[in-house]
Amino acid sequence: MHVRLVSVFGILMVLFGSLSLEAKPKKKSEKLASKSAKIHQTIVLSIDGFPAYYWSDPKYRSYFPHLAELFQKYGVSEITTVNPSVTYPAHTSMVTGKDPAVHGIFNNTLSDPFEKNDGGWMWYTEDILVPTLWDLAKENHKTTANVFWPVTVGAGINWNLPQYWRKKIPEDDKLLRVLSTKDLHREAELAVGFPLNDVSKDEVKLNTAAWLFQKKKPDLMFVYTTDLDTNHHGFGPGSDKALFRLVELDQVIFSFLQSVGAFTPKGPAIVIVSDHGFHSADSVCAPNVILKQKGYIQDEAGTYQLTFKSSGGTAILLPGTNTNVSIEEINSIVSEVLTACPGSEWVPIATSENLAEMTNLSTESEENPILQKKIHPMALGIFRTKGPLFFSGTRKGDVFTKSQTKIHGHGYWNTNPEMKTIGFVYDPTGKKHQFQSVKDVFGIVKDMLGLKEKKTNGPHMPPLHTKP
Known part of the structure; x- marks a missing residue:
């Protein structure tokens, strides 16, 4: 697969090998001074869709030589994501330290069987139910900045350039100018020289982040890149196109780190993290087809009693408003899906005979099933797979089909190796941090910035309007 790229990468390795992210070797006194210095700035950089097997399998390391050098020198962890293993829940877990059932961002998109929201994503910070790192930073009188981090529309971030789109056309730029910190979007575009929107390449986002860091000097900055994930979805993990883009991104990230003074005596702390890995499927299971056949979804009336919300590698069963179904009904649906879709596995919430009571349990209840405590408070159960199977939310066609082309995605159970x-941490003080889950970003950043949490008795209510 990679033969025709060898010569290109060989040349790149020679060129890149002459560069270094490190400053000149420090004297002993300088090292002691830097370790004792208080950390004033931290950057969290997300590379969407970076699978751990790119690091664990040495054959891939030549495609990201600069990052590989950092990982080799300072250490990198293979970490677990959350369920569902998709972008918005995972990124919200990074900034809250909580699972989706607790922080409220259950999926990339709403459970919206009839697409009344026109495919809208969970862009809005007011949907986050618990405090975030930017909330904590504000309480501790620290300034914050953001370039396209998910679920940041309306966030209390000092200099906020949130991710948002509707049609992915130039009209979206007007939306971003309104949703960003006043005048910041236009100022950033003039400074960088390119439009900043959801179709912008990662070079633009990282150049914008470098400008923002140098211009505003925030204590905490979030930066989110998407091109690796996009190429994995389009061409597959390990594909020539995805790996070639990874080589380019590695160089762009290297330039960004240089521009912000990373790994120098007065440089920022750095967290580099990703939200999930990647897997490929060759067949599709559409459990909502069975729900429609059984009358639980009524297209004509636009109502439903049950619906499966797909995340790709999983599909969660959710009730409609005031739904009361029995274990026997659920078991009948599950049996049909298991028969139709080889490789699927059902994980029930419990063996209770009264599912209506189960769905009304508080997410904080000790009796609450693990699916409702971690994934979704209204979960009735979830389908998952370890095989090359993709769960679709469609209500049309057959329950099970073989795909003509590979479907590259994620959303699979978070213990699946793929x-x-x-997760990478560079702490200029030399302190080591435990990094086992995407949720650990919250604690690591909190520790490095010395952020203190205020104890609250009631639920977190993000402000409707915030000023930079």
Whole structure:
């Protein structure tokens, strides 16, 4: 697969090998001074869709030589993501330290069987139910900045350039100018020289982040890149196109780290993290077809009693409003899906005979099933797979089909090896941090910035309006 790229990468390795992210070797006194210095700035950089097997399998390391050098020198962890293993829940877990059932961002998109929201994503910070790192930073009188981090529309971030789109056309730029910190979007575009929107390449986002860091000097900055994930979805993990893009991104990230003074005596602390790995499927299971056949979804009336919300490698069963179904009904649906879709596995919430009572349990209840405590508070159960199977949310066609082309995605159970991802920390004080889950980003950043949490008795209510 990679033969025709060898010569290109060989040349790149020679060129890149002459560069270094490190400053000149420090004297002993300088090292002691830097270790005792208080950390004033921290950057969290997300590389969407970076599978851990790119690091664990040495054959891939030549495609990201600069990152590989950092990982080799300072250490990198293979970390676990959350369920569902998709972008918005995972990124919200990074900034809250909580699972999706607790922080409220259950999926990339709403459970919206009839697409009344026109495919809208969970862009809005007011949907996050618990405090975030930017909330904590504000309480501790620290300034914050953001370039396209998910679920940041309306966030209390000092200099906020949130991710948002509707049609992915230039009209979206007007939306971003309104949703960003006043005048910041236009100022950033003029400074960088390119439009900043959801179709911008990662070079633009990282150049914008470098400008923002140098211009505003935030204590905490979030930066989110998407091109690796996009190429994995389009061409597959390990594909020539995805790996060639990874080589380019590695160089761009290297330039970004240089521009912010990373790994120098007065440089920022750095967290590099990803949200999930990647897997490929060759067949599709559409359990909502069975729900429609059984009358639980009524297209004509636009109502439903049950629906499966797909995440790719999983599909969670959710009730409609005031739904009361029995274990026998659920078991009948599950049996049909298991028969139709080889490789699927059902994980029930419990063996209770009264599912209506189970769905009304508080997410904080000790009796609450693990699916409702971690994934979704209204979960009735979830389908998952370890095989090359993709769960679709469609209500049309057959329950099970063989795909003509590979479907490259994620959303698979977070213990599946393919969903493992990477977490890297550089703390200028030399302190080591435990990094086992995407949720650990919260604690690591909190520790490095010395942020203190205020104890609250009631639920977190993000402000409707915030000023930079």
